[in-house]
Amino acid sequence: MESAHARPFRLGDDWRRASDDEALVSIDPADGSVAGVVTRASVADVEAAVDIASAAFRRRAWRDLRPDQRAGLLHEVSRRLGAEHDSLARLQMRDSGKPLKECANMVASASYFFRYYASLCETWQDEVTSPRGPYFSMSVAEPYGVVAAITPWNSPIMAEAQKVAPALAAGNAVILKPSEETPQLALELERICREAGLPAGLLSVLPGTGEEVGAALVDHPGVRMVSFTGGTETGRAIAIAAGRRLIPVGLELGGKSPHIVFEDADFEKAVAGVASGIYGSAGQSCVAGTRLFVQRSIYQRFVEALVAFTRTVRVGAPDDPATQMGPLISRAHRDKVAGYVALARQEGGRILAGGGIPEAPALAAGWYFEPTVIEGLPNHARTCQEEIFGPVLVCLPFDDEDDVIAQANDTVYGLAAGMWTGDYARAWRVARALEAGSVWINTYKQSHIATAFGGFKASGIGREKGFHGLRLYSQVKSVFFGMHDAPMSL
């Protein structure tokens, strides 16, 4: 029997509608209400989607379209995302629990990704190499074919546009599997692409679970490349599966980023920067600055100021403009975060601020957690090494540059790092010594659509954004034209 409520998803020219036991329910983390019900994809849908995407790719209509025409369609997607900005931001807020202003920024970013990759699509130039004989040679970028894009729940439409826009710009067909926690924005993106005129089959969205639909996609012989954003252990499983099939992967994974404050830093700016680096998105950010290192001479004063600042952070409903920190994504995730605070206590840590569930009755129905500051743990403690993905900061003192570089790099992760200092020569030295894909100096969490983003070590493989983001979805073919005056000799 078909479910009357579940939103269907599209497979080519058809719609898949859920029967009653096939619905995926998205819960609003702010109050536990139902944010949406969508049809849950199955392994059979993976088969169908890959067939449809392969056929659409083989028709060559999209990849052979002139780049300016392909760009025209991507521009139209960008325009439509902009036109629907407010309703999309609200939907994302209900799906993910992030404050409305953060969701609004993410929808705007999604629109900019399509505009940016439209421009790159139109202006990208292939390479001609200077001849060294009677031939003319060039290297051209070609799409892989069917690309599987798998995304997490923490920035749905932005992470999805960051993959879909360049993958389509490069001429691929894309199958997008959003997180089962936040499936609605990807379906909206597919609708907008379709309404903008994207030919059927070039973008399919499969709202299913990772273990079932995600794994089946990565294993499917028709999928020629996988682009994944999510946790490191999931990324490892995907890399192993892709390795067996010898297909390329782009992996944007987890982090445990060091945030360093030297004694010569601008004190007030550093306090605010550290707080925004951890409490933004309630710590549910891959680049959250989760390990605070403060030079010993100012450690006590700095941590006191940070604790005072932390007590002013307004935890509240995502649609309240005054809210600085919304809820966590789910009850299970909040339990995990609370479990890490309990672990910190067992490991000998002192909780200086927060550490529990807010008491305000207005927040009782949601998955809120207090902004939390912990000290007294060594860098090798599990709380200092494992990604918590919540508003939990650990504070550690350091003596000098060598000490902090060694401690900051003593982690399996390498996604991002930040530092506050008045000495730019030192900033440069330390930035070069840190093992991280992004380093921020006297700022934190800045991003730029054209600046490469990705991780060192267990934080990822490959780079998104900018030209790197387009190259990720292209393979290079070299073509030689002979210009021989005489027959070739043996």
Ligand code: NAD
């Ligand atoms: P997750 O790894 O649990 O899930 C991510 C996606 O992978 C989901 O769509 C999920 O359904 C799917 N998945 C799960 N198991 C799978 C499998 N075996 N095969 C294929 N797909 C599978 O991550 P999450 O909890 O949704 O997101 C939080 C994580 O994402 C954090 O670790 C965070 O650091 C990371 N993240 C990284 C970046 C980055 O750019 N580096 C950005 C955002 C989030």
